[in-house]
Amino acid sequence: MAAIDKHAGSARIVPLTREHDDYLHDESRSHGEAESISFPTTEGEIRAVLRALHAAGTPVTVQGARTGLAAGAVPHGGHVLNLSRMNRVLGMRRDDAGAYFARVQPGVILSELRKNLHARSFATEGWDDASLQALRALADAPEQIFPTDPTEASACLGGMAACNASGARSYAHGAMRQHVNALRLVLATGDVLALRRGEQRACGRHLTLVTEGGTTLEVELPAYEMPACKNASGYFVEDDMDAIDLVIGSDGTLGVISELELALVPAPAVTWDVSCFFTVEHDALDATVAMRHELGCAAAIEYFDGAALDVLRRQRAESTAFSSLVEPPADAACCVYVELQCASEDEALAELARLGALLERAGGSAEHTWVARTELDREALTFFRHAVPESVNMLIDERRRIDPAITKLGSDMAVPNERLHEVMDLYRTTISEAGLEAAAWGHIGNNHLHVNILPRSAAEYAAGKELFARWARAVTDMGGAVSAEHGVGKLKRDFLEIMYGYQALAEMARVKLVFDPRGQLGRGNLFDEELLDSLRQAGALDGDAEKGGA
């Protein structure tokens, strides 16, 4: 540790002490270790911190709001670069077509951005004239929203870009990637790469990038093909790809995102949420397939299985904090939730009629539904949806008090559309064979469910982990992804190798070493540290480990 107690601009690099314990873990409940920490507030301060740490090759873990579920922000030694104080909206832009863009620091919290957009009010200190003009135009424009909606609204936008977060509305709006128009990336050396969508493209699988400091990076992109489904597993690569897409979803391994330009979209005129209850899970799957074919305005298609509903029922009965939850019908074995975003009430009614008819055909019923059209009803359903993961986390915490070896075990795998029934059969059969307790919910419209094992002992936890490895192999065989939205981080690293194989992993690691020749950033994320170190060593023998271009 060369730089402890030294100033890096005005962001001090300070020793990490007990008062910083919170910065050693994230929402994944994993714990790490580090020697120092800093809280930069500007890009200049990030650069100064990284420059100070580069000479000694100190490992650096980037943190935002620490809401990640794959331990990407949990440090593996070295320095914690916490961006939570980079929480300003820096400006706004309106293009010739009337589309709006918000320029934000990476630590801006999603819920804060939503509030600002809804109120059309921002702290504008330091904004340039063009931004102020765009804000004035926004006052008379239709309401704008940022459509990416991970369940956790306290996530920060830098973290969401780093893991290519998505959530329920990705069914219609895609993942974070589709809404990031530009970003600035501070490299481990302190140099900066500015990327704007459409401006830097690969030639086949080769990418040439020039930093603001004048360094040329020659990047040989991996040869693997990505699955044809929702995916946040490893680096995004495809022929002639846009360079910005390599950074989005890179889990903090290539550089530190210091600024993002986000594309906003007009708020839908009408948003109605519909919960559809079924007595048989197979019928819910059939209905999901029909919804994909027949609904034109579905922004989200979500699922809660019977065990998830039972957890809610228990929580509602036992906890006053959850007593205002709407109670699922007694005979409901599962629920498919659909968010309709429509241009008018007439369109929404027509869509509702289609939904009612398809439910009747699929074995459900237009009667066994909840339609939330008012703010109050929609808030009640939002509470209902968010209460599921929260209640399961509370249940796990309770069991952990009895056996500390127990921790959260939630899957994040997705498969192509035609494999939905097959993957559900896999989950049900294997969970039953293993005698485990599990609750499943998530983004069934994208064939992407979070199956959560609820272990009652350390032995069950181990059995659950084995099951996940088995699912990773089966999902890969189905052409799916081992991580669809949480990112790989440290927890799903082994699954990434199952999905792409060692050779592809080594190709990814070589990409990382072009951006970060000393392997400082996000150590332990995506790659086993031994793999990185061995490649660096081999590169040093070849004389190219620190090359990166010039």
Added chain:
Amino acid sequence: MHIVVCVKAVPASTEVKMDPVTNTIVRDGGDAVVNPFDASALELALRLREERRAAGEDVRVSVLSMGIPATERLLRDCIARGATDALLLSDRAFAGADTLATTHALTCGMCELGMPDLVLCGKMAVDGDTAQIGPELAGALDMACVADVRTLMACANDAVTVRAGGDAGVSLVEATLPCVLTVAKEAATLRMPSIAGVLAAEHATVDVRGAAEVGADAARIGLAGSPTQVVRSFVPEQQAAGVEVSGDAIGQARQLVRIIGEVA
């Protein structure tokens, strides 16, 4: 059994717009919702109907409101959630009514719907906060009234048993039917409509009647028929800005002593 639930359209936001000339609440229909207390009353009525239906009895749940034409949308939503029928009293002559004039209009509406066995109202409205309509209706209809109902315990053909709040706490009360109950928000949470309910309600008829059509006495409705007049309504102005106390603990304590001394 016939249950009438009185519902009022209130602003969705807590920021109520006032008419500076008439000093009454501006009701332009924008973002209006059913008064949350009335929503609880409707849910109690729907549960009662389910219970009695299970016992083989047919129960009619009517919703009744006085309001601007846009209130029809809210009444249609009540039908979507399970109400049998709805009547909206809408006429410029009703505008600016106080609680007594509103009571007269609603009483005329009840006659139009057919006299109920049970009248359910919200305990109060979130915009006016008077809590007067229920008791005044009971007076006008010569019925018993129980206010602030927290739980509906039982309902027979001739009496209803409830738990109701009062100055001394919660009491168990039995009232003879017909009667008026005013309902607390915590009594029940209004159910959401089903797809089938929403689609059926689109084709349902919401009766809209004017003052003359329901036989209202012109001298007892609207602003002219209101014995109480709002002289002035205003949003309280922000008091003087707060004072920030800073510095070390001793310095802050000294500042606080000085401030308290100045106020005392």
